[in-house]
Amino acid sequence: xxxxxxxxxxxxxxxxxxxxxxxxxxxxxxxxxxxxxxxxxxxxxxxxxxxxxxxxxxxxxxxxxxxxxxxxxxxxxxxxxxxxxxxxxxxxxxxxxxxxxxxxxxxxxxxxxxxxxxxxxxxxxxxxxxxxxxxxxxxxxxxxxxxxxxxxxxxxxxxxxxxxxxxxxxxxxxxxxxxxxxxxxxxxxxxxxxxxxxxxxxxxxxxxxxxxxxxxxxxxxxxxxxxxxxxxxxxxxxxxxxxxxxxxxxxxxxxxxxxxxxxx
Numbered sequence: 647x648x649x650x651x652x653x654x655x656x657x658x659x660x661x662x663x664x665x666x667x668x669x670x671x672x673x674x675x676x677x678x679x680x681x682x683x684x685x686x687x688x689x690x691x692x693x694x695x696x697x698x699x700x701x702x703x704x705x706x707x708x709x710x711x712x713x714x715x716x717x718x719x720x721x722x723x724x725x726x727x728x729x730x731x732x733x734x735x736x737x738x739x740x741x742x743x744x745x746x747x748x749x750x751x752x753x754x755x756x757x758x759x760x761x762x763x764x765x766x767x768x769x770x771x772x773x774x775x776x777x778x779x780x781x782x783x784x785x786x787x788x789x790x791x792x793x794x795x796x797x798x799x800x801x802x803x804x805x806x807x808x809x810x811x812x813x814x815x816x817x818x819x820x821x822x823x824x825x826x827x828x829x830x831x832x833x834x835x836x837x838x839x840x841x842x843x844x845x846x847x848x849x850x851x852x853x854x855x856x857x858x859x860x861x862x863x864x865x866x867x868x869x870x871x872x873x874x875x876x877x878x879x880x881x882x883x884x885x886x887x888x889x890x891x892x893x894x895x896x897x898x899x900x901x902x903x904x905x906x907x908x909x910x
Contacts, residue, residue, distance in 0.1 A: 667679075668680075668681065669681070670682075670683070671683065671684065672684040691704035691705075692704065692705070692711075694711065694719050694720050694721065694722070695719040695720075695721065702719075703721075703722060704722075705722030706722065706724075708724065709722040709723055709724055710722070710723060710724075733902070733903065734902075734903050735788075735789055735900040735901065735902055735903070736900060736901060736902075736903050737898060737899070737900050738784070738788075738899045738900060738901050739781075739782075739898075739899045740896065740897065740898050740899070741779045741781060741860075741895075741896070741897040741899075742894070742895070742896050742897075743776065743777045743778070743779050743894070743895045744776070744777075744892055744893065744894045744895075745774055745775070745776025745777050745877060745892060745893050746776075746877070746878060746888035746889055746891075746892035746893075747774075747775070747776055747877070747878060747888065748774060748796070748797075748875055748876050748877025748878030748888060748891065748892070748893060749772045749773075749774060749864060749875065749876040749877060749878070750875045750878065750880070750881060751772050752772055752813070752864065752865065752866040752874055752876070753866075753870070753874075754866065754870055755812075755866045755867060755868050755869060755870040756770050756865055756866065756867065757867065757868065758770070758865075758867065759867060761814060761816065761823060761826055762823070763823055763824060763825075763826070764822060764823060765822070765823040766821060766822060766823075767818050767821040767822070767823070767861075767863060770865050771816070771863035771864065771865045772863060772864055772865065773861050773862065773863040774796070774861075774862045774863070774864070774876070774877055774893055776893075777794075777861065777862045777893060777895040778859065778860070778861050779859070779860045779861075779895065779897060780857060780858075780859055780860075781857070781858045781859075781860055781897060781899065782856075782857050782858075783853055783854070783855050783856060783857075783858065783899065783901075784855060784901065785855065785901040785902065786852060786853075786854065786855055787852060787901060787902035788851070788852060788853055788899065788900060788901045788902065789849055789850070789851050789899075789900045789901075790849065790850045790851075790853055790897060790898070790899055790900075791847070791848070791849045791897070791898040791900075792817050792824075792825050792846070792847070792848050792849075792850070792860075792895070792896075792897055793845075793846075793847050793894075793895070793896040793897075793898075794815065794817065794844075794845065794846040794847075794862060794893070794894070794895050794896075795843060795844070795845050795846075795893065795894045796815070796843075796844045796862075796876055796877045796891070796892075796893035796894070797841060797842070797843060797844075797876075797877060797878075797886075797890060797891025797892065797893070798813075798829075798831050798841065798842040798843070798844050798874075798875070798876055798891070799831075799839050799840070799841050799842075799874070799875045799878075799879050799880045799883060799886055799891060800831045800832075800833050800839065800840055800842075800869075800872050800873065800874050800875075800880070801833065801837065801838070801839040801840070801872060801873045801874075801880050801883065802833040802835075802836050802837070802838075802871070802872050802873075803836070803837065803871075803872075803873065804836050804837045805836070806836065806871050806872070807871075808832075808833045808834060808835065808836065809832070809833060809869060809871065809872065810830045810831065810832040810833070810868070810869055811830060811831050811832075811833075811866065811868065811869030811872050811874045812828065812829075812830045812866070812867040812868040812869055813828070813829060813830065813831075813864055813865065813866050813867055813874070813876070814826060814827070814828045814829075814864065814865055814867060815827065815829070815844060815846060815862065815863070815864040815876070816846075816862070816863060816864070817846065817848065817860065817861070817862055817895075818860070818861045818862070818863055819850075819853070819858050819859070819860055820858055820859055821859075821861075824848070824850055825846060825848035825850070826846070827844075827845075827846045828867070829844055830869075831874075833872055839873075839879070839880055839883045839885055839886060841886055841890075841891065844876070860895070860897060862893070862895055864876050875891070876893070877891060877892060877893035878891055878892070879891055
């Protein structure tokens, strides 16, 4: 070891030879086989996983060094997701559901113009059963974006004046209303079904951790004299079908990225 040190000519290279030789650069008390107190300039490849006879791997372009745990050599790997900054939101999961059965049971208008966030689900609403989704949240700092799309069809029977059907669709979390939007569809001719696309987009923040059940439900406000369907065609309609008017629910779950300092 002494002869080796003379060849290096490093005035700050200190050797502690207790039971195992330890080399310190910029420190007189190295705590590892090589302990560098200061900046390191690397002008060539960084190779890992070497042995007495091999240099180890220098990695490929765009790979990053990933720890394999204490006592194991790190390894080079490709990163499949972008790096995130502290304080940014990262997309954790996306839930998608679709349904072509829809709702045909809203034959009566309830005459209630308003609903409020936080209202409990009641049987005046009809659920689109196929859109029911179980969502798992791991962090309390989150953003949940709901996107709902459904085809709407209305028809005015022969002998009935054309008019409009007012309705309301909402998203329920654990049977509590968290998002809603009213809309209407207006018929033009008797016995001629008309179609329309309904959409609802809403973002909810900081939902509690745990498993949540997300469901979609709608109710008819006005326009009881017309046949009406959501997410499918009206009974007897031949110029549309459930596939063309099916409903879709997409839920994006994003959580806040925070970096914690490891406690020693």
